[in-house]
Amino acid sequence: MARDQSGRIQVITNPQALPASCAICGIAPGQSNSNAGGPVGGQEMEFADFGLQFEFYGAFYLCERCVFELADNFGCASPTLTNSLMEQVRYLNEQNAGLKNQLKELERALGDHVLAGLNITVDSNGNILSSDTVSATNS
Numbered sequence: 096m097a098r099d100q101s102g103r104i105q106v107i108t109n110p111q112a113l114p115a116s117c118a119i120c121g122i123a124p125g126q127s128n129s130n131a132g133g134p135v136g137g138q139e140m141e142f143a144d145f146g147l148q149f150e151f152y153g154a155f156y157l158c159e160r161c162v163f164e165l166a167d168n169f170g171c172a173s174p175t176l177t178n179s180l181m182e183q184v185r186y187l188n189e190q191n192a193g194l195k196n197q198l199k200e201l202e203r204a205l206g207d208h209v210l211a212g213l214n215i216t217v218d219s220n221g222n223i224l225s226s227d228t229v230s231a232t233n234s
């Protein structure tokens with residue numbers, strides 16, 4: 096997913112300004128801290144750079160795990176959940192397109208039958224429930 100790197104918060108992999116670590120959990124680039132969770136999906140740990148410097152502390156960075164924990168507390172979906180949902184949406188869109196094509200074919204087939212003088216009732220699965228000859232007295 097493309098990131099907007101023009102905003103106030105930049106996503107970086109290698110914080111340079113000291114202490115060059117997460118302000119909450121203290122993890123630094125290259126560290127494997129199981130308590131902090133480590134990078135997502137085996138990727139390099141990313142940090143949010145707010146462009147903030149505090150006297151007697153230094154640069155304020157948050158690691159991706161702490162950002163995700165924070166976002167979760169605000170009700171945001173995790174990247175894992177988001178990717179899973181996006182995959183489900185793609186699958187359902189494909190299914191929907193296929194079903195729309197099937198519906199068009201069924202409607203076309205039914206239209207041919209109606210034109211042939213038959214009144215056919217089908218259920219949602221396309222099963223024929225009844226078929227009658229259309230009366231010519233309707234007009």
Ligand SMILES: [Zn+2]
Binds near residue numbers: 121131158160161162
């Ligand atoms: Zn952290």
